[in-house]
Amino acid sequence: MRVTRSFVERPLHASDTVALPEDAAAHLVRVLRLQVGDACVLFNGDGFDYDARIVSAGKRDAQAEIVGTRRIDNESPLRIVLLQGIARGEKMDLILQKATELGVARILPVDSERSEVKLDAQRAAKRLAHWRQVVVSACEQSGRAVVPEVVAPQPLGAGAAQREGRGFLLDPVAGNTLAGLQGDGLRACTLAIGPEGGWSPRDREQLAAAGYEGLRLGPRVLRTETAGLAAIAALQAMAGDLG
Known part of the structure; x- marks a missing residue:
């Protein structure tokens, strides 16, 4: 039982x-x-x-x-940080819940040019407390004994500067592919996932300046609530605890 x-x-x-x-x-x-x-x-x-x-x-x-x-020794050998453009309500909850189940180590919610959710200080504090509870509940369910850190919402530039390992920006026309990463000894990476409206050209310039590379996950454009989870699962299968 x-x-x-x-x-x-x-x-x-x-x-x-x-x-x-x-x-x-x-x-x-x-x-x-x-x-x-x-x-x-x-x-x-x-x-x-x-x-x-x-x-x-x-x-x-x-x-x-x-x-x-x-x-409890069930943390992934691949440390994945999720740089997530803030999404609306239940979408953001879903992203945090499933990313936690999939083994993400840290979550950086960021505000970007096309973010549809704009938070003042009071709303940001309430939303952060709610997000952290979502993550804790996901740990209770999934058996994780290490709770991923959820950082306070911040501008994209500040979040991008906290990159750990290689930084990846999902792009259906990028030259880098998951297959091309095999054998690279990847042990830490940061995934940058845009909000509902995607990254703007200026957002992409900021990410590139912070060292983020394009990564092609497939030929289709994925929604914000799909993209990060698909990428985390694929990276875990390639270099983490699903491989």
């Missing part, structure tokens, strides 16, 4: 008794109907799973005792 995993944002140690966060307690006790003595798994993003059991369960709170610790 699958044991539910819950994220707890605090240090965890064997034999600790932990007061569960309200949302985790509600899910375990009210939704899943766990009772005192039932097993669950806690994690905090440090690379370990903490086996636990419920020791108290009230209407609004619950406590769990940690009874064991296990290192």
Whole structure:
């Protein structure tokens, strides 16, 4: 039987008794109907799973005792950073959720010339908190014990400057192909994916100046919610943990 995993944002140690966060307690006790003595798994993003059991369960709170610790080794040997043009609502949630499941290590949401979503400081802070919760939930479901970092929304130039490894800009007419990357010993890369309107010519100039190369994934133009996920999956199959 699958044991539910819950994220707890605090240090965890064997034999600790932990007061569960309200949302985790509600899910375990009210939704899943766990009772005192039932097993669950806690994690905090440090690379370990903490086996636990419920020791108290009230209407609004619950406590769990940690009874064991296990290192989880399911991170990809290929570090992929996703530089993502901010997309609208559910599209952005989908991108973050599936990119996390596919093993992305870091996410850089960026504002660009053709971005349809414009965030002031207050909205950006709320959206960032929501995005981070989407990523945490994807880790709970997928079994990841390391939570990918989601950086605060920033202009394209600032995000592009944080490139790790080789930078790739998807382009259906680029000379570089996935097949051409095989054998290059790729261990880190940054994928630049435009928003719904794509990258503008000025955006492309900024990316090129920051060292991003065109990469042809196929002959068709993909939507923003498809492009990054397809590229991450293809790179994982070629040089990561799917290969």
